[in-house]
Amino acid sequence: MTRVLHLDASARPGRSDRRPHGSHTRRLSAQFVEEWRRQRPTDHIDYRDIGRQSPSPISGDWIHAAFTKEPDREPWMREALKESDRLVDELLAADVIIAAVPMYNFGVPAGFKAYIDNIVRVGRTFGFDRNRQGPPYWPMLSDANKHLIILSARGDAGYDPGGVLAHANHVEPHLRTVFGYLGIDKVDCIAVEYDEFGDDRLAESLDQAERRIRQAVETLAATTAPPVSA
Ligand SMILES: Cc1cc2nc3c(=O)[nH]c(=O)nc-3n(C[C@H](O)[C@H](O)[C@H](O)COP(=O)(O)O)c2cc1C
Structure with missing residues (x-):
């Protein structure tokens, strides 16, 4: 059975096709999941609403605990x-990760940054050994065949590679770097632009994103493990 992890990070509640001032990224991720369920009804889907409930930012105690070897950890560190x-358990269990992450001030929302800081874990998602031959860091999820779909939205336009604002996009490039560091390098990116304008260009951008989502689900659903009923 394939496991899908669905993450929403917009601070806006509701999806833009169902509610005024709703979120485009919530709309895209919901459409992805609906299409996935239609094609593979027996797959397991975990959902986490980071926009509504952010993971805790990491603390001094967290850092001390994470960089203490597992057998040496005191009870407060485990806590x-x-x-x-x-x-991390949720991420490790997932085959397909749908990250619906809007652009806020050229980067990811603070809640999603807190999520990243919690899943990049020495000994669990990446390895570190300063005495190792070769690079002291290595990805721990490379053999897990995980696939990441980044669904983003922006108020302005031109943030895709080759666009006039590509240099200012710190969402997809950042996520590719972070997840690649863990060994997740199969990544698809689909984004909506022109939210601030709300005109035909937004409508066309949404249409295009929805078409690409249907194609991505079709391709991915055909290449991941068959559903249990097959
Ligand atoms: C706090 C905040 C910061 C934003 N920063 C940017 C930005 O840097 N560049 C941009 O093009 N749009 C920016 N926007 C617009 C959002 O990216 C756009 O509204 C997008 O649709 C939000 O995603 P959502 O529809 O899923 O909520 C910002 C919006 C907010 C609320």
């Missing part, structure tokens, strides 16, 4: 890592 362990 400090509890939430991060849950998020």
Whole structure:
């Protein structure tokens, strides 16, 4: 059975096709999941609403605990890592990760940054050994065949590669770097632009994103493990 992890990070509640002032990224991720369920009704889907409930930012205790080797951890350290362990377990279990992440001030929303800081974990998602031959850091999820779909939205336009604002886009490039660091390098990016203008260009951008989502689901659903009923 394939497991899908669906993450929403917009601060706006509701999806833009169902509610005034709703979120485009929530709309895209919901459409992805609806299409996935239609094609593979028996797959398991985990949902986490980071926009509504942000993971805790990491603390001094968290850092001390994370960089203490597992057998040497005191009870307070295990406690400090509890939430991060849950998020890492969820990520490790997922075959397909749908990250619906809007652009806020050229980067990811603060809640999604907190999520990233909690899942990049030495000994669990990346390795570190300063005495190792070759690079001291290595990705721990490379053999897990995970696939990441980044669904984003922006108020302005031109942030895709080759666009006039590509240099200012710190969403997809950042996410590719972070997830690639963990060994997740199969990544698809689909974004909506022109939200601030709300005109035909937004409508066309939404249409295009929805078409690309249907194609991405079709391709991915055909190449991941068959559903249990097959
Ligand atoms: C706090 C904040 C910061 C934003 N910063 C940018 C930005 O840097 N560049 C941009 O093009 N749009 C920016 N926007 C517009 C959002 O990216 C746009 O409204 C997008 O549709 C939000 O995603 P959502 O529809 O899923 O909520 C910003 C919006 C907010 C609320």
